[in-house]
Amino acid sequence: LYEQDIDRARVRLEAALAGFRARxxxxxxxxxLxxxxxxxxxxxxxxxxxxxxGQALTYPVPSAVRVKLLVERARVLLFQGQVEAVRSDLNAxxxxxxxxxxxxxxxxxxAGYIPGFIGLPGGLDQLEKLCHEVESRVHLRHDHFxxxxxxERALLxxxxxxxxxxxxxxxxxxxSAEAFGSLPPWDYGIISLAEITIRAARGEPLDLADEVETILAVDNIxxxxxMGIYYALWHACWxxxxxxxxxxxxxxxxxxREVTGATRGNINLPIYIVSAEGQLALAEEHLSAALQALEEASRLETEAAHFNLFGSARTLLAYTYLQLGRKAEALAAISTALAECREQGAPGRILMEGRFAAAVLELAVAQGLRTEEASDMLRRLRADAPRQLSVPGTGEHLTPREIEVLGLLLAGATNQQIxxxxxxxxxxxxxxxxxxxxKLNVA
Structure with a gap:
């Protein structure tokens, strides 16, 4: 809705509220309300x-409206870091x-189960249960459902x-979105970030310029x-x-950091700020600075009541130890990361760190530490690692899927046949x- 539409809606709703109360x-x-x-x-x-x-919940509203109120309040409380209150509202x-x-x-x-809820203790299991419940109970006639x-399945x-x-x-x-002509904005944001996160972890070339430009231009939020979007896109660029x-x-x-003091605001904000510092230091080969930042980020991850939604600082800490020749500490760090992510049911957090995760997982296998688990993680990473085809003179690369599509195009296939x-x-x-x-610069 446009701002003026919202203002008119508010005036009319306030008048309606007065009328309902009077009657x-x-x-x-x-x-x-x-x-x-x-x-x-x-x-x-x-x-x-x-x-x-709080006022609306004291009234006899329909079940779906009550759920919407509870979920929206939980989102605000999550942003404020009130984890127990969030869990209480979700349980309600x-x-x-x-x-x-x-x-x-x-x-x-x-519809209201945002990514932030997933990081709460038991959040992934709750999402899995929710998806199963919807699939078994509801005939999803509408494309939006x-x-x-x-x-939500993609996030799971x-x-x-x-x-x-x-x-x-x-x-x-x-x-499903083709029924709308395009993805609704909220869905587009989640789906786009999920895909970017996966492809960046796999090392696939990505054109991120449009996404970065779009989010930097947002000035009404x-x-x-x-901050989660800033960090996810920064992480992909890194x-x-x-x-x-x-x-x-x-x-x-x-x-x-200055606005929030790095201790208030979104529950993951301190982790993201310090992790980004460590990542930049790694990229610039300032290993001592990377070590300091990633030790702090790892501590914040362990102490948080909500897991890091876009990776594993402790996995990057293990990589930093490895680069410094401190193998014993690298092994201890990746062992802890594996244990934490196993407990959370979220090994994808380690996989999100791509080639950095691979280096320390290989060390774990070589040293006989959590061999089966680390080998499984490596198999996933290696299976996911794409073979790419360079496009001469452009600096571009075709992904394995694009190579398949190109072969079909050259054979004369239509889009539908592809x-x-x-x-x-x-x-x-x-x-x-x-x-x-x-990528081929074909008009």
Whole structure:
């Protein structure tokens, strides 16, 4: 909605609230308060959103509305670092869904399950249960519901370390989105970041310039609310060795240190700020500075009640120890990282560190430390490592999938035939063709 539309909506809702209260219509008043709370939330008026949500929850609103209120409040509380309150609201939302046996309430919970909730203790297991519940209970007639389910599945697979399954879910999400003509903005953001995270970890060439330019241009959202996006894109630029492109993102993260004191705001912000410092120091081969930053980031990871959503600082610490010739400490650090991620059910966090993770996992195997587990992680990384084809004179590379698509193009296949042959959507086939033509500089 445009700002002026929201303002008009607020005025009308406040008038409706007064009318409902005058007539003693508690359900109507609750619905008006719920809508006003949503407006406050999306305008980043978090104190107003919390107050209105608290009022609305005292009224007899429908189950789906109650779930929406609880989830939106949980998002604000998560941003404030109130983890126990977040868990309480999410549990209350689950209780509401079970009591109502209401498909709309269940779908509302699914739609509101943001990535931040995944990092809470048991968050991944809860998401897996939620996806299963939706699949078994709800006939997903509407493309938006299917899109939401595939989006959440992709996140589940991402953190479980099942990158191929995650990409397949993202592809299905794109297919569902074709009904809209494009992905809705919120879904686009999550899906785009998930795909970028996977492909950067695999070492696939990425064109990140548009994404970086777009997020840097956003000026109507509080910067602290965007810090996860800043960090994810910075991390991808760093893995891609594109520091010039990533520098403005790094700068945004550092500016948030002053705004928040690095101890307030989003629950992961301190980890992201210090991790980025360590990553930059690694890229510039300042190993002592990298060690200092990554030791601090690892400590913050261990102490946090919420896991790092975009990687593993302790894995990078292990790599830094290895570069310094301190093998025993490198082994201890990667052993701890493996144990932490196993407990969280999130080995994907280690895989997100790509070639840096591979180096310390190889050390673990060579030294007989957690051999089976480390070997499995390495197999995933090596299976995921693409063979690339250089395009002479351009500096571009074709990914393995693009090589397959190019072969079919040269054989005269249409976009639909490519999609059928590779078992992908027409949307994805068109995207691959467009990328190939751009890399080959073909008009």
């Amino acid at each position: 003693g219509d508690r359900t109507g008043a609750g619905l008006a 719920a809508s006003l709370a949503s407006i406050a939330f999306y305008q980043a008026d978090f104190s107003g959103a919390l107050a209105l949500t 939302a689950w209780t509401t869904v079970r009591a109502a046996k209401d498909d709309e309430a269940l779908l509302t919970l699914l 299917r899109l939401t389910l595939e989006r 697979y991402l953190y479980r370390g099942q990158f191929d399954d995650a990409l397949a879910a993202l592809d299905r999400a794109h297919a 509080q910067p602290a609310a965007l 893995l891609q060795q594109r520091l010039v492109l990533g520098r403005p993102l790094y700068g945004r993260l550092q500016s948030l 999609a059928d042959e590779l078992v992908i959507t027409i949307h994805t086939a068109k995207r691959h063709v467009s990328n190939i033509l751009a």
